[in-house]
Every structure is written in C-alpha cells, then in structure tokens.
Amino acid sequence: GAGVSQSPSNKVTEKGKDVELRCDPISGHTALYWYRQSLGQGLEFLIYFQGNSAPDKSGLPSDRFSAERTGGSVSTLTIQRTQQEDSAVYLCASSLGAGAGELFFGEGSRLTVL
C-alpha cells in the first residue's frame, strides 16, 4: 500500500482482556518495527522483524506481549490479560531493510484499558 496501515485506530478494552493490533507495512519493506508511545512520552522500542531472521524481542515489556509477522508482511501485536499500564499508542513502522535509514510510521493504534 501507499503507507503503513494500522488497525484498529482506537481500542477500548477492559482490564484482563486480550487485544490484537494489526500492522500492514509498505509493500517491499522487509523491516517492521513496533513502538509504544505513552502519553507525553517518547517512543519505546518493542520488537523488530527483518525478513526471515529471528525477531528482536528485547523491548517487549512482559511475557503478556507477543508479536508475529506472517509471510514477511502483515504483523500482529498481541497483548494478553491487559493492564491499565498498557494504555498507550502502539506505533508500527517499516523500512526498506536493516540500516536502511528512515522509518515510515503508521498512524498508530490507541489502546485504552479501563
């Protein structure tokens, strides 16, 4: 597609429920990132996928968080048993490849956990 597409744009859930956030990167981009942006804060790295290589999961805050990327394209970030501190905007970005310079960001999925 023309840009990075994320869905849903807004998600309100109750504490303890599971949520799935989806990212469709720019066609041809082999690298895909998930970042988290809490209110008034900078961006926190979560996970990185590059081609068929093992993902870098070093930024995932707990084992309740997981992500997968199917077919080297669409990615899903799953948060199990959501907590209020998970409330944030989850941003997905893609780039042409490792060390390829700038990232192209989607508009984010705003998650609110009540």
Added chain:
Amino acid sequence: ELKVEQNPLFLSMQEGKNYTIYCNYSTTSDRLYWYRQDPGKSLESLFVLLSNGAVKQEGRLMASLDTKARLSTLHITAAVHDLSATYFCAVDLNDYKLSFGAGTTVTVRA
C-alpha cells in the same frame, strides 16, 4: 544503554523569530533522525543525518550533526504557525533499533 536527551521539552515560539532544539546522546553514533508529529497523527520523517558535519535544510528547518560532541540541532528560522508540532530526534543503536528522545512540543504564537 543509549540515552537520548532533547531540550527544551516545551518551546513557545513567537512568529518570525529563530529558535533551536538540541538533541544530545550518550553513545557514539553517526546516524541521527528528526521526526515531526502533529497531534493525533503519526511521525513524519524530516531529516536523516548520516555523518559528522552533516547539515540538511528544508524550508525553515535546518538540522545538523556533530558526532564528536554527540549533538544534533534543529534550527527553526522565522517561525510560522504551521510549525507547531512535537519534534523527535532518534539515534541508531545498532543499525536498526532507533532510540528516541522524549520530544520537544513546539507552539508558535502570533
């Protein structure tokens, strides 16, 4: 751990005047990026700086990188209202993992 610090965090600009945002980082890197974020929107790439002494300009914005000082600056010339946004700098940790500053929220007033 790479730390990226921006200052100021909030900047109230008067139209027509010049201002500078600073981005300091703690570990050697020669790859630095500036992004702009409008409220409720995603991040838009402004500049990619890939070497010591790199300077890039676009309209009223100019970014520079001094890798020896571990410092990048974003200079705004003759501020106008449509520059109101939050500006982030980001530094490469290891070729792909960007570490972001906290952002500088800019408001331009008449």
